[in-house]
Amino acid sequence: MEKKPRHRKKVNHLFKWLSPGIFVKRWLLTSIIGAFMIALGLAIWSNLTPVFRIFEFIFNTLDQITNYIPSHISGPLVLFLGLFLLLWGQTRTLGSITEVLKPDKDEELIDVLWHYRRLNKGTKIVAIGGGTGLSTLLRGLKEYSANITAIVTVADDGGSSGRLRREMGILPPGDIRNCMAALADEEKLLTELFQYRFTAGEGLNGHSFGNLFLTAMTNITGDLEGAIAKSSKVLAIQGKVLPATLEDVTLWARLEDGRVIYGESNIPDAGGKIVELGCNPTNPPATPAVVKAIQQAEYIILGPGSLYTSIIPNLLVPEIREAILNSSAPKIYVCNIMTQKGETDGYTVSDHIKAIDKVCGKKIFDAVLVQGRQPSPEALRKYAEKHCHPVYLDREEVEKLGRRIVKANVMSENRDSAYVRHDPQLLGKVLFRWYSNMPKSKFVKNSKQFLMDISRR
Structure with a gap:
């Protein structure tokens, strides 16, 4: 399959950031309004003197620029420069966040956010x-x-689940274990871990790690429902599993x-x-x-x-x-x-x-x-x-x-x-x-x- 050029991928990611439902644009606009109000508040606090001088400096600068470069050239140039600095700053900010949250860089942060939303x-x-x-x-x-x-x-009474049910007096965790593994973000690794069966050790032989994990959580939380809820948070489960x-x-x-x-x-x-x-x-x-x-x-x-x-x-x-x-x-x-x-x-x-x-x-x-x-x-x-x-x-x-x-x-x-x-x-x-x-x-x-x-x- 033909790969997309790098610049096209960058543009796609930019549009994803601006797409509805990502909850980014509203907070970016909120931040800009907040910065403007901070500046306005400081100006009012100092009797508007800085506002007058800032506008005077801006008008003088614009007058000088237009004397050398016509407004139909200098206007778009400054506009695009401002957009470039804004986008560059946002990209670098998001890049720094991505580097911390996803250091392996297997997937762009926007793709993760898009998928999640x-x-x-x-x-x-x-x-x-x-x-x-x-x-x-x-x-x-x-x-x-x-x-x-x-x-x-929760009617299972065979294998490891049946043994735990008889010996520990808990509800059988086997089917619940499989469902939790299936809904996990890191499904392959968690499935291998939860399905791992001990082949030696008195009392451990034949038990799966996932069953023992849920049994321990049940004893800690007091019931299987609580054990599933707490385990789901720890293991980043999408959705819910309920007996x-x-x-x-x-x-x-x-x-x-x-x-x-x-x-x-x-x-x-x-x-x-x-x-x-x-x-x-x-x-x-x-x-x-x-x-x-x-x-x-x-x-x-x-x-x-x-x-x-x-x-x-x-x-x-x-x-x-x-x-x-x-x-x-x-x-x-x-x-x-x-x-x-x-x-x-x-x-x-x-x-x-x-x-x-x-x-x-x-x-x-x-x-x-x-x-x-x-x-x-x-x-x-x-x-x-x-x-x-x-x-x-x-x-x-x-x-x-x-x-x-x-x-x-x-x-x-x-x-x-x-x-x-x-x-x-x-x-x-x-x-x-x-x-x-x-x-x-x-x-x-x-x-x-x-x-x-x-x-x-």
Whole structure:
């Protein structure tokens, strides 16, 4: 790709400083007015004598200049000299600030400020789910808005999270850890740090650093919600991550053969069709901040993720269901690309929707996003060995359920392992394109121009 000439980049940066919404011009004008008032105040204090002499000196100087250089030349010359000194002074000032704030100079300060302002004017999004699916979604969404609230299930009872839950009596931090890493400015480094697992040491073996970090913060602040809030400030998280409930929730599933399986990690291994999902205690209260976020949301997204162990557990909280139902914001469900053994064997797109509707008792989302093209033959073979298959789009059944179908390519495939997953960038782009074409509720005020920019990408 051809690089822009350096002078063109400088001009672009100058126009960015002068563009609306950066909050620079108003303070520059305020500073100029302040300097003028200081000079005026000093003049009044000294009985206007300095004002008379300054004007006398200026008039004499101008008279001398115009005697040698005509006014149609000297006027523009002085004007451009003044503009040059003003711009030079401002550039040097901003350069000094940039040198301190961004010594690596990887990115211009105006680009950082421009990006920050645009994201902070972005759409108020609520993303609901858990597991790796939600963190993948957040990576795509954070390119378009910083006003993101991730609502995360706390039903996990396996692995490091399960051990900490049993031994320390805290809510499982694993899914929350993944979401925080996904929303961090330094995502790659923080993800590596948070995902680092100890391979030795009595008691440490098998634990991830991120889980231990959140456990320590929970003990310091008193609860998981406070731990997340404090950690988010320390780690420069864009948006918020909230647990769906602060109750110690245990999932149970009733299978078609009559068995009842307890524990989130045990349900997929039970080997049966799930006909009912519930939790103990029944009807746990929602975290108050979660309800408020849904009420203020301009866009609500469910999934992707494990249907019965990541998405539906959030909907077992009555206040969350009611808040989503009462919201006038556009709502979309991101359906999984592949079926999941032990949870959605043989499920079609409409089966996913029916499972969600059954828990909620009503239709809670307007549209479903479905993967457009099939994975490669190599990936299909590998998944078939694990008894997993692409989720079939039964269009007529989905339309009977009153859902709009958004079909698009949002998949990435690892050619080495033939592993299929949602692509964060493609997912974010498609979701915002659909949102920009939806009739907006009364809540949408600031994001119209932002969405027009997005639609042109």
